[in-house]
Amino acid sequence: MSPLAIARVTVALLSGALFGYGLSLSGMVDPARVLGFLDIASGHWDPSLMFVLGGAVCVAFVAVAIQRRLPKPVLDTQFHIPERTDIDARLVGGSLLFGIGWGLAGFCPGPALSALTTGLTPVLLFVAAMIAGMLLHDRVLAKSS
Amino acid sequence: MSAYWPSLFGGMVLGLSAGLLLLLNGRIAGISGIVGRLLGGHQALVNGAFVVGLLAGPTLYAAAHGALPAMTVSASWPVVILAGLIVGIGTRMGSGCTSGHGILGLARLSKRSIVATASFLLAGVATATLTGLLS
Incomplete structure (x- = not known):
């Protein structure tokens, strides 16, 4: 390196x-x-x-x-x-979805990841589900649309 | 007012972190993007190093202040899992979250990030307020 x-x-x-x-x-x-x-x-x-x-x-x-x-x-x-300047449905729809999830549990990606070391069960569940959601989007949803 | 100092200083530390990554490495400190690249196996070492640092946050806080930061999760486990899934899908679909769009995007006056931040704040306020009223 x-x-x-x-x-x-x-x-x-x-x-x-x-x-x-x-x-x-x-x-x-x-x-x-x-x-x-x-x-x-x-x-x-x-x-x-x-x-x-x-x-x-x-x-x-x-x-x-x-x-x-x-x-x-x-x-x-x-x-x-990022150099994109267009506003598309994925940007708005994705951000609205994110906001709904944020408002349901009070976690966004950074704090949830950072809190993993506290070992609290809801944090572990949230991060596992979040990673599953990211993989689902990147490997399945983004490829089929 | 004094209750807001830690929030303001904490926010400034977030801005400093993002500024360092931008000026030294030329990268946006967007957590969902960094995790997404890590999951995709892109620049695993540099993205992994950021996440390792992030994980040390509460420990560093405890070292400096003598106790872990307060943390209360009131949502039930099924709701937490549903929220995690939605946050995962939404942040990747919307190309960012509170850090990439909310901090750097706003600082760059990016039109996409302003729209994204307005959208997730609106949806977050609507969801939390409705949930609060119904519970």
């Missing part, structure tokens, strides 16, 4: 660890907090997750502004960024 490739793996590990820590610190890892934000009629709405998204987008916005002035990333020959 080239030194550059080793550096990329190290950065990915560090970035993942920061992401996992951020999910725990922010409260995103707690489904009760997430549902307290998504359930707007509960009488005790919890707006804190807006601060999570706000803080994350603000910092990421600075990174994107820097990225646009760079010809390439530090450790690779080019940026790997």
Whole structure:
């Protein structure tokens, strides 16, 4: 493996660890907090997750502004960024589906994966079902349509 | 207000993580995309390293704060399994989730990500609110 490739793996590990820590610190890892934000009629709405998204987008916005002035990333020959701009039914339908699942249990992919190490049974069940859903989409649904 | 500081700081750490991955590796920190590529066997080492780091999150939190983060799952097991399946299919079909669309997509002002984020927030609020009213 080239030194550059080793550096990329190290950065990915560090970035993942920061992401996992951020999910725990922010409260995103707690489904009760997430549902307290998504359930707007509960009488005790919890707006804190807006601060999570706000803080994350603000910092990421600075990174994107820097990225646009760079010809390439530090450790690779080019940026790997989605270039599509079309709005199609799969984007909207998939996102609506994701939202329904998110609102049912309070888990989205990052927090659920990150919480695996707690060993809680519902987390294990959610992640197993999520991976099954991803495989079902990638290997069956996406190929038949 | 003070109750919101950890949320704000936690969010900024998420943004920092995504920024590092973007500027150093040139990659979008989108969890469903990273897991999808891992399941497809693409760049297994680099995507696997990110997931290993992600898994260390609660442990790092416990090391820094003395206890694991609070976690309460109120949904029943069948609902949890159904939710997991829908989240898996939906995030792959919609090309992203809360991280890729929600954080980086919004920061990039991507039209697709703005539509996706509005869609999953709308559906999430509708589902959680209805479930709350019915229970």
